[in-house]
Amino acid sequence: MPSPTEIRKQLRRILPRVQKPGRYAGGELNQVVKDWTAIQTHFALIFPDIYDIGVPNLGIMILYELLNQRADVLCERAYLPWLDMETELRQANIPLYSLESYHPLREFDILGFTIPYETLYTNVLNILDLASIPLSSSERGNDYPLIIAGGHSTFNPEPMADFIDAFVIGEGEEVIHEIVNTQQEWKKSGKDKAELLLQLSQVQGVYVPSLYEVAYAPDGILDSVTPKNPSVPKTILKRMVPVLPDPPTHFIVPSIDVVHNRIAVEIMRGCTRGCRFCHAGMINRPIRERPVDQIMTGIEEALENTGYEEIALLSLSSSDYTHINELVQTISDKFMGKHLTISLPSLRIESFSVELMEKLRGARSGGFTLAPEAATDSMRNRINKPISTDDLLNTAREIYGRGWTTIKLYFMIGHPDETLEDVEAIVRLCKEVIGEGHKIIGKKANLHVGVSTFIPKPQTPFQWAAADNQESIYAKQKLLRDNLRGPGLKFTWSNPKETILEAALSRGDRHLGKVILAAWKLGAKFDAWQDQYQYNTWVTAFESCGIDPNFYIARTRGLDEVFPWDHISSGVKRSYLQKEYQKSLQGILTNDCREECLSCGILPVFNNLRREHPGQLWLCPEVK
Amino acid sequence: MQRIRIAYNKGIELQYTGNLDMHRVWERTFRRAKLPLAYSQGFHPQPKIQQAAPLPLGFTSKAELLDVWLDTDEPIEDLTKKIVNTAQPGIQVREVKVMSLTSEPLPNLVNAAEYRITCDDPLEPKEVTARINSVLAQVKIERERRGKVYDLRPLVQSLTLEESFPTTIMMCLASLPGATGRPEEVLEELKIDPFTVDIERIQLILNTP
Numbered sequence: 018m019p020s021p022t023e024i025r026k027q028l029r030r031i032l033p034r035v036q037k038p039g040r041y042a043g044g045e046l047n048q049v050v051k052d053w054t055a056i057q058t059h060f061a062l063i064f065p066d067i068y069d070i071g072v073p074n075l076g077i078m079i080l081y082e083l084l085n086q087r088a089d090v091l092c093e094r095a096y097l098p099w100l101d102m103e104t105e106l107r108q109a110n111i112p113l114y115s116l117e118s119y120h121p122l123r124e125f126d127i128l129g130f131t132i133p134y135e136t137l138y139t140n141v142l143n144i145l146d147l148a149s150i151p152l153s154s155s156e157r158g159n160d161y162p163l164i165i166a167g168g169h170s171t172f173n174p175e176p177m178a179d180f181i182d183a184f185v186i187g188e189g190e191e192v193i194h195e196i197v198n199t200q201q202e203w204k205k206s207g208k209d210k211a212e213l214l215l216q217l218s219q220v221q222g223v224y225v226p227s228l229y230e231v232a233y234a235p236d237g238i239l240d241s242v243t244p245k246n247p248s249v250p251k252t253i254l255k256r257m258v259p260v261l262p263d264p265p266t267h268f269i270v271p272s273i274d275v276v277h278n279r280i281a282v283e284i285m286r287g288c289t290r291g292c293r294f295c296h297a298g299m300i301n302r303p304i305r306e307r308p309v310d311q312i313m314t315g316i317e318e319a320l321e322n323t324g325y326e327e328i329a330l331l332s333l334s335s336s337d338y339t340h341i342n343e344l345v346q347t348i349s350d351k352f353m354g355k356h357l358t359i360s361l362p363s364l365r366i367e368s369f370s371v372e373l374m375e376k377l378r379g380a381r382s383g384g385f386t387l388a389p390e391a392a393t394d395s396m397r398n399r400i401n402k403p404i405s406t407d408d409l410l411n412t413a414r415e416i417y418g419r420g421w422t423t424i425k426l427y428f429m430i431g432h433p434d435e436t437l438e439d440v441e442a443i444v445r446l447c448k449e450v451i452g453e454g455h456k457i458i459g460k461k462a463n464l465h466v467g468v469s470t471f472i473p474k475p476q477t478p479f480q481w482a483a484a485d486n487q488e489s490i491y492a493k494q495k496l497l498r499d500n501l502r503g504p505g506l507k508f509t510w511s512n513p514k515e516t517i518l519e520a521a522l523s524r525g526d527r528h529l530g531k532v533i534l535a536a537w538k539l540g541a542k543f544d545a546w547q548d549q550y551q552y553n554t555w556v557t558a559f560e561s562c563g564i565d566p567n568f569y570i571a572r573t574r575g576l577d578e579v580f581p582w583d584h585i586s587s588g589v590k591r592s593y594l595q596k597e598y599q600k601s602l603q604g605i606l607t608n609d610c611r612e613e614c615l616s617c618g619i620l621p622v623f624n625n626l627r628r629e630h631p632g633q634l635w636l637c638p639e640v641k
Numbered sequence: 642m643q644r645i646r647i648a649y650n651k652g653i654e655l656q657y658t659g660n661l662d663m664h665r666v667w668e669r670t671f672r673r674a675k676l677p678l679a680y681s682q683g684f685h686p687q688p689k690i691q692q693a694a695p696l697p698l699g700f701t702s703k704a705e706l707l708d709v710w711l712d713t714d715e716p717i718e719d720l721t722k723k724i725v726n727t728a729q730p731g732i733q734v735r736e737v738k739v740m741s742l743t744s745e746p747l748p749n750l751v752n753a754a755e756y757r758i759t760c761d762d763p764l765e766p767k768e769v770t771a772r773i774n775s776v777l778a779q780v781k782i783e784r785e786r787r788g789k790v791y792d793l794r795p796l797v798q799s800l801t802l803e804e805s806f807p808t809t810i811m812m813c814l815a816s817l818p819g820a821t822g823r824p825e826e827v828l829e830e831l832k833i834d835p836f837t838v839d840i841e842r843i844q845l846i847l848n849t850p
Contacts, residue, residue, distance in 0.1 A: 044654030324669030
């Protein structure tokens with residue numbers, strides 16, 4: 018492997034040739050550079066897409082700050098180079114390196130990937146390959162870094178089981194230290210990699226796929242996943258931090274423009290609404306809020322450390338944050354007139370949301386975004402997102418009336434049992450909304466309608482459901498395209514060919530490992546990029562492995578079917594998800610579980626943590 | 642309101658940060674330093690920051706100049722201290738001084754820029770001198786940039802071999818609106834691959850008012 022000095026020297030001749038060379042140079046404000054030789058553990062955090070998308074990732078930022086607080090660890094970063102840089106690196110034989118010290122990734126002790134969505138899988142392989150690291154976990158001995166991965170997609174880790182040594186299920190703030198400690202002890206012991214993997218499997222929330230035997234029934238459906246060793250847990254329960262720690266404040270400030278140039282603060286984690294399609298809402302329970310003063314201190318420190326001009330207050334449902342009024346008022350009093358942009362996404366459809374946004378509105382305010390998801394009551398009942406059309410229209414009137422000219426509405430099509438009538442209702446509703454806009458502000462009124470396609474996700478009530486077939490999606494999209502026209506209306510939709518890849522991968526089993534590998538070998542990468550995604554490559558990859566993608570996409574699962582992710586627990590019981598699935602089929606709504614506990618399973622599973630942290634910390638009601 | 646002029650060096654950390662992004666880098670520096678930027682009027686108020694002359698991507702510099710308007714009466718010593726302390730890696734502040742609010746806009750003052758080129762591959766000094774002399778001896782050097790034909794020769798104000806090892810060339814090129822010489826183009830005339838050198842701007846030559 019070349020030394021950092023050699024890599025730097027070669028890069029001087031390469032970087033002037035590529036687009037946005039600042040992506041590959043590091044040196045940003047707040048990056049942490051420690052003395053490589055003086056520090057025991059070398060950790061690299063990796064986001065498997067380009068720098069521009071990876072730098073703003075909050076998960077990476079949280080872990081980067083936590084790991085670098087340790088005196089015995091140095092934590093650096095890497096991202097996937099864009100196509101032009103990949104070509105240059107391969108031609109010059111430069112292995113992928115970290116941005117802080119320019120060390121080849123191979124020389125780190127631990128590489129930690131965050132994989133929030135499935136269309137990053139081929140990028141993970143590409144990064145390992147660019148780093149001259151064998152793709153297969155089984156081919157990596159003691160001399161290679163430990164490869165771990167976390168993030169939302171790993172709640173079904175099976176499709177990537179061949180490539181990742183250990184998955185981190187759930188929240189990383191605490192478990193990351195336990196993983197580092199385990200690795201350090203193993204390194205001192207001088208034992209081989211198998212011992213490290215075994216020790217890691219003993220850490221709660223860590224899943225080591227190579228320690229499990231997977232058996233299939235003759236029809237291809239999973240039969241069982243069994244530990245190979247009695248000391249390995251049968252079920253891996255996710256990690257969850259009972260109290261949200263202080264938010265990160267030393268955000269890396271890139272010296273070039275990236276997708277989000279901002280301070281991001283989670284105001285709470287989790288959601289009690291129980292929308293049945295929502296993966297995040299199911300896997301991030303229970304709901305935990307940050308106190309207003311902790312959020313404010315975090316923002317002020319981060320502003321001092323970064324000088325950023327934008328602050329994003331993040332959560333799955335901002336309107337549900339208990340102190341939202343107080344928070345918005347405090348922020349407004351403190352920061353208005355200071356040329357800061359403050360964004361508060363995920364607001365409920367009600368006029369109160371407009372009041373909140375008005376308080377935060379600075380000089381530069383964009384559109385107002387709402388996500389009704391469905392346009393008929395029957396569909397809303399099925400997905401458990403009850404919104405009345407009247408509320409939506411009132412809110413729209415309020416938005417246009419208070420000076421916003423653009424509303425963005427997000428819908429979803431492709432739910433099980435959706436009819437063309439449900440889709441036509443989206444058109445009618447949008448026309449009513451823009452009609453209100455025209456009445457209030459005339460031709461200035463705009464409505465952007467984004468319609469995505471529903472993908473049944475593992476660990477949600479729809480994990481049993483089939484995804485809608487391509488012909489049906491095309492027909493529904495055509496109906497929308499033909500009718501969502503008119504002054505001020507703009508319609509965007511997702512390509513069904515991209516949707517089906519995500520649908521296949523998200524509920525895949527270990528067989529998909531060879532498909533992902535085949536697709537990558539055929540050139541698939543950047544699958545999340547519309548202009549890079551190669552549908553035909555994936556079709557060929559599935560064919561070459563003799564696997565029918567529709568087995569994963571288009572099949573309604575039996576209620577007693579064993580799922581590839583059944584041994585991974587989000588704390589929410591399968592029986593609860595099943596009850597929700599059945600209620601969905603019958604069109605029955607479920608309440609917000611702050612009102613009454615619906616026994617999703619979170620409380621009994623984490624009862625020890627709950628006992629250690631009594632009171633209103635989690636917004637679960639007291640259970641009698 | 643005060644207008645201040647900052648003289649600074651731009652190091653390798655910001656070598657690939659372009660002009661627009663440098664604007665942001667400075668905006669954030671002032672915000673971290675808690676120095677209130679003066680904003681332009683209008684629907685999209687912008688902080689008033691002016692750079693002297695764009696530095697091409699990949700160059701470092703010992704001669705950057707920037708004017709900024711601040712809504713504060715703080716004495717220059719305090720301003721200097723705050724700016725020096727909050728400047729990010731890649732920026733080394735050399736001097737901060739107060740300017741008259743009405744003095745000429747900074748970009749209008751720039752006349753020429755001097756560059757130091759350090760070559761990776763050592764070249765025979767006699768050969769370099771010969772090539773330099775041949776470039777200087779020409780009356781006209783017609784080149785094309787973005788489809789437009791122009792004459793490079795009058796833009797080259799001086800061109801010398803400064804050191805033989807490593808081969809180091811100094812050049813002073815005009816930097817006027819519509820008549821800015823680029824070091825890479827001179828290097829091509831010298832038959833030196835611009836991808837095998839380091840280029841540093843070492844001086845901005847300003848009009849004396």
